[in-house]
Amino acid sequence: MALSIDTGLTYSLDNIVQQLNRYVSPAIFIFGVVGNTLNCLVLSQRTLRSNPCTLFLLVSSFIDIISILFGLPTRILGGWNLDPTTTISWICKIRAFTVFSTRTMATWLIMLATIDRWLLSSTDVHRRQICSMKNVKRAIILSLIVSILTYVHMFYCYNANIEDQPLKCYGNTETCRLITDLSYAFISILIPLIIMIIFGLMTISNVHRIHSRVHHRITTILDNDERMKMKKKMLHSKKLDHHLLCMLSVEVILLIVLCVPQAIEKLYFTLKPFGSGSGLEESIKVLIYNIGLLLAFIASGMPFYINVLAGGSVYTKACSDLIQIVAEKMFGKLQ
Incomplete structure (x- = not known):
């Protein structure tokens, strides 16, 4: 029974x-x-793309598109038992390497954007000078190299037709699976997330420190007319601070909710690998594994919606400008 x-x-x-x-x-x-x-369309507008932080976010969104295009179609086909990665090893290898490396690069770019915000908010002029477009491009190339080197082993390790694993396209040895799981848990998720939290909090601290200095200048140096003008600027800056805090909080919370479970799952499967339990236990593991994968893809698709909800007037204005440009071009062609 x-x-x-x-x-x-x-x-x-x-x-x-x-x-x-x-x-x-x-x-x-x-x-x-x-x-x-x-x-990508919004961030590539002339008013935004010259900003170093925006370039990180722009490239990150482009990389996320690649990750989704390579990762999700095979899962959709898998729902109908038509996934080619389950039987064809070279497709399996390319798909696995592309998904893991692009997801890592996208996360690292968001991490670098957080560091960039901290540098720009610093009172040290030398730190602010680091945030040049030249250095941003170097950092993007560095993140690409790190992502490729982290998962290049998958061309050797991953194969199709693997039994007793959550997917037919999976690591072919315990050592390969261990390397992949630990690399993904720490390099792709936990370390970038911890750095994002640290530098995000430091950025907020820098902003408050700058405002304290400006407030001191207002109260001790300026006359009444200049004081009123500066107070208006301070009020505007506080609104920007609020948007910054909201955006940071939403990013961190969603990354924790969507990505950390998969990191924990990877660590758990390292200690208790597939094939070590009963049939029911293995089915539960497979379900957890697949839910973790889908949550990670949701994380790859969420930046635009976060920016709209928490990015403040700058992003919404850029969106409206984009809509206006597209509308003008469409109506211009119709006329």
């Missing part, structure tokens, strides 16, 4: 995984591709 219950639960869990791939993956695909494409 217990055996039949376990068999029924196993079948149900396997069916849930299949339904997630069939119906949730396409929604995330549309959500991610549309959002990142709009983000």
Whole structure:
């Protein structure tokens, strides 16, 4: 009786995984591709693209599109048992390497953007001078190199037709799986996230320190008319601080919610790998693994929506300018 219950639960869990791939993956695909494409169009406008921090975010969104385009279609096909990565090793290798390396690069670029904001908010002129477009391009190239080197082993390690693992396209040895899981948990998720939190808090601290100095100047040096003008500027700056704090909080919270579970999952599967439990336990692991994958793809598709909700008037104005430009071109052609 217990055996039949376990068999029924196993079948149900396997069916849930299949339904997630069939119906949730396409929604995330549309959500991610549309959002990142709009983000690229908005951030590439002349008023924004000259900003070093914006360049990090622009390249990150472009990289996220690549990750989604390579990662989700095979999962959608897998929901209908048509995934080519399960049987063709070279497709398996390219897909795995591309998804892991691009996701790592996108996370590192957001981390670098956070460091860039800290440097720009510093009172040290030498730190602010580091934030040049030349150095930003160097940092982007560095993140690309790190991402490639971190997962280049997957061309050797990953193969199709792997049994007793969450996916047929998976690491072919325990050593390969251990290296991949630990690399993803620490290099792709935990370390960048910790650095983002630290430098984000330091940025806010720098902004408050600058405002304290400006406030001291207002109260001790300026006359009444100049004081009123400066107070208006201070009020505007406080609004910007609020947007900065909201944006940072939303980014960190969503990254924790969407990415940290997968890092924990990777560490757990390192200690208790697939194939070490009963059939029901393995089905539960596969379900958890697939949910973690989908959450990570949601994280790759969310930057545009975060910017709209928490990016303040600068981003919304850039969006409206983009809409106006597109509308003018469309109506111009119609006329």
